[in-house]
Amino acid sequence: MTATHDVAPGAGPKRSGTRRRRPLTFDRVSFMVVFLGLPLAIFVIFVISPFVQALYYSLTDWSGFSSGMNFVGFDNYVKLFHDDIFLRAVRNNVELAIVVPLVTIVLSLTLATLVTVGGSGTGTVRGLRNSGFYRIVSFFPYVIPAIVIGLIWAQVFTPGSGILDAVLSKIGLSGFANYAWLGDARTAMPASMFVMIWGGVGFYMVLFIAAIRGIDPEVFEAARIDGAGRFRTAIFLTIPLIRDNVQTAYIYLGIAALDAFVYMQALNPGGGPQNTTLVMPQQLFTTAFTKGQFGYSTAMGVILAAVTMLFALLVFLVNRLTGGSDRKVKVRR
Amino acid sequence: MTTTAGEADVVVRPRASGKRDGEGKGVATTAHIALILWSLLVILPLVWTLLSSFKSTQEILGNPLSLPSKLRFGNYANAWTTAGIGQYFLNTVIVVGSALVLVMVLGAMCAYVLARFQFFGNRVIYYSMLGGLTFPVFLAIVPLFFVLKNFGLLNTLPGLIITYVAFALPFTVFFLHSFFKALPGEVYEAAQIDGAGEWRSFFSVMLPMARPGMASVAIFNFLGLWNQFLLPVALNTNSNNYVLSQGMASFASQAGYAVDFGALFAAVVITVAPVLVVYIFFQRQLQVSVTAGGVK
Numbered sequence: 001m002t003a004t005h006d007v008a009p010g011a012g013p014k015r016s017g018t019r020r021r022r023p024l025t026f027d028r029v030s031f032m033v034v035f036l037g038l039p040l041a042i043f044v045i046f047v048i049s050p051f052v053q054a055l056y057y058s059l060t061d062w063s064g065f066s067s068g069m070n071f072v073g074f075d076n077y078v079k080l081f082h083d084d085i086f087l088r089a090v091r092n093n094v095e096l097a098i099v100v101p102l103v104t105i106v107l108s109l110t111l112a113t114l115v116t117v118g119g120s121g122t123g124t125v126r127g128l129r130n131s132g133f134y135r136i137v138s139f140f141p142y143v144i145p146a147i148v149i150g151l152i153w154a155q156v157f158t159p160g161s162g163i164l165d166a167v168l169s170k171i172g173l174s175g176f177a178n179y180a181w182l183g184d185a186r187t188a189m190p191a192s193m194f195v196m197i198w199g200g201v202g203f204y205m206v207l208f209i210a211a212i213r214g215i216d217p218e219v220f221e222a223a224r225i226d227g228a229g230r231f232r233t234a235i236f237l238t239i240p241l242i243r244d245n246v247q248t249a250y251i252y253l254g255i256a257a258l259d260a261f262v263y264m265q266a267l268n269p270g271g272g273p274q275n276t277t278l279v280m281p282q283q284l285f286t287t288a289f290t291k292g293q294f295g296y297s298t299a300m301g302v303i304l305a306a307v308t309m310l311f312a313l314l315v316f317l318v319n320r321l322t323g324g325s326d327r328k329v330k331v332r333r
Numbered sequence: 334m335t336t337t338a339g340e341a342d343v344v345v346r347p348r349a350s351g352k353r354d355g356e357g358k359g360v361a362t363t364a365h366i367a368l369i370l371w372s373l374l375v376i377l378p379l380v381w382t383l384l385s386s387f388k389s390t391q392e393i394l395g396n397p398l399s400l401p402s403k404l405r406f407g408n409y410a411n412a413w414t415t416a417g418i419g420q421y422f423l424n425t426v427i428v429v430g431s432a433l434v435l436v437m438v439l440g441a442m443c444a445y446v447l448a449r450f451q452f453f454g455n456r457v458i459y460y461s462m463l464g465g466l467t468f469p470v471f472l473a474i475v476p477l478f479f480v481l482k483n484f485g486l487l488n489t490l491p492g493l494i495i496t497y498v499a500f501a502l503p504f505t506v507f508f509l510h511s512f513f514k515a516l517p518g519e520v521y522e523a524a525q526i527d528g529a530g531e532w533r534s535f536f537s538v539m540l541p542m543a544r545p546g547m548a549s550v551a552i553f554n555f556l557g558l559w560n561q562f563l564l565p566v567a568l569n570t571n572s573n574n575y576v577l578s579q580g581m582a583s584f585a586s587q588a589g590y591a592v593d594f595g596a597l598f599a600a601v602v603i604t605v606a607p608v609l610v611v612y613i614f615f616q617r618q619l620q621v622s623v624t625a626g627g628v629k
Contacts, residue, residue: 042439046477046499046500051472115364118360134371145560146560155382155597163378163398258469266582281563298472
């Protein structure tokens with residue numbers, strides 16, 4: 001300790017003058033090369049360069065394995081807007097991006113509210129007793145790979161051997177005795193949405209519980225003393241206070257819904273009855289790796305990226321327009 | 334207890350007091366019922382999967398609700414060897430393990446430099462990493478295929494590992510950046526004065542201080558990589574190199590014809606059980622980490 005003090009004055013002025021411009025020793029040069037250069041090289045080669053290349057390929061008629069490729073401008077995009085199957089996929093994705101985040105957030109917010117302020121007693125606002133169990137169980141799906149979630153539910157939905165039809169006919173709904181949930185155009189999409197929601201609720205419930213616990217309990221006390229019921233408290237107090245978390249959740253869920261590749265591959269690899277569950281990524285994947293139309297498929301990738309950005313922008317905008325960021329300032333600790 | 338609280342309420346707001354007591358209990362009961370229903374919805378499919386993994390294919394097709402007539406552990410043997418789940422499991426452990434170690438080391442190094450050194454281009458690099466986080470992987474997947482092909486890494490485990498690292502890097506850097514930024518500068522200065530070089534300052538002084546952050550990102554990354562599906566399916570089509578998630582998908586699509594449903598359910602259990610068991614033991618730590626990672 002004393003030794004450092006002795007050296008400090010000598011080292012002091014050198015440092016303060018040109019703080020970061022130190023002599024180039026082997027130690028420092030090798031340090032920068034390895035610490036910054038190596039990760040950056042990997043990032044540029046495997047992430048940035050493919051993204052940039054995609055923009056270019058989307059303007060060509062490249063079929064992949066042949067070396068020939070013509071620059072065709074925006075032809076691919078024009079073609080995409082007349083491609084009924086792709087447009088169907090876009091529509092399905094948009095449906096997913098509206099329904100899945102909405103239902104998942106409402107459900108997980110409800111469950112989170114029940115856990116945090118659903119406790120009995122009239123004094124202090126209390127969490128539900130033994131709620132740890134619910135939290136642990138609800139979180140299960142998050143540690144199960146999405147593909148496996150999809151496979152489990154595909155089995156549950158299977159007519160004949162699936163548990164869903166068996167349970168339904170057991171309780172007297174014999175009309176469902178051999179109903180193909182994923183094979184019927186009317187139910188394929190809702191059933192798929194359900195699976196995605198099942199996979200997401202626990203995670204967001206845990207996030208929201210953490211957010212609600214972060215609110216000053218006195219705020220709830222005050223609301224209670226003023227006579228606000230639990231429902232009113234949840235709608236007018238909790239949600240405005242954690243709206244930033246809700247916004248983040250909405251964006252994450254929306255992006256996941258615009259992807260949905262894993263779930264749909266597990267539930268209906270072929271795109272479902274009459275393409276009712278086909279999503280953009282699936283169509284992109286087939287177009288590229290089965291049909292070998294690489295130029296055309298990268299154009300789909302660009303559209304997918306654009307829709308994703310647009311979605312995020314929209315969520316930000318709505319949150320801002322409805323009076324987002326200025327309310328939280330007051331009560332955050 | 335409740336009566337006194339009720340009386341306290343009377344003082345503040347007489348009208349609300351009467352129904353409060355009953356309402357409190359009622360709400361708690363309703364809350365429990367709702368949460369139990371949801372828990373059942375989560376658990377039942379998993380329990381059914383577990384039970385089915387011990388049944389024969391005839392039993393599964395015949396009566397989905399019945400209990401297995403006897404515990405057929407043969408399903409697990411079939412899944413492990415015949416269906417190749419054992420090989421896929423091994424591949425996954427190799428790929429996810431290596432990628433995790435690499436991305437943690439490289440990510441920490443990169444985040445450290447970006448957070449604590451000022452140099453030309455620092456901000457540009459940081460924001461391009463953020464950008465890499467927001468674009469969908471699907472945009473990159475086709476060119477990525479050819480990048481790997483040109484390096485001779487297509488359909489190889491190292492190729493998969495390095496791609497995993499590259500795509501997990503932005504989040505890791507983004508998360509650890511704030512951690513390194515928050516570390517006190519005095520400790521670094523002291524290390525320098527004591528004669529430690531940059532390498533030593535990082536590995537012996539700064540990195541150990543960032544341990545809580547490292548643990549959170551490591552857990553987050555582990556689940557993300559374990560869950561990865563698109564990258565292996567597109568970049569790793571050699572069935573000897575399949576990872577678990579893609580092996581499961583291919584097994585399930587084959588099972589549609591070859592039909593060894595017992596083995597299919599056993600494969601699901603093999604995939605899910607290890608992580609689920611670890612989760613039950615470390616659930617608190619995991620939920621804290623994931624919350625920290627998810628809110629960012």
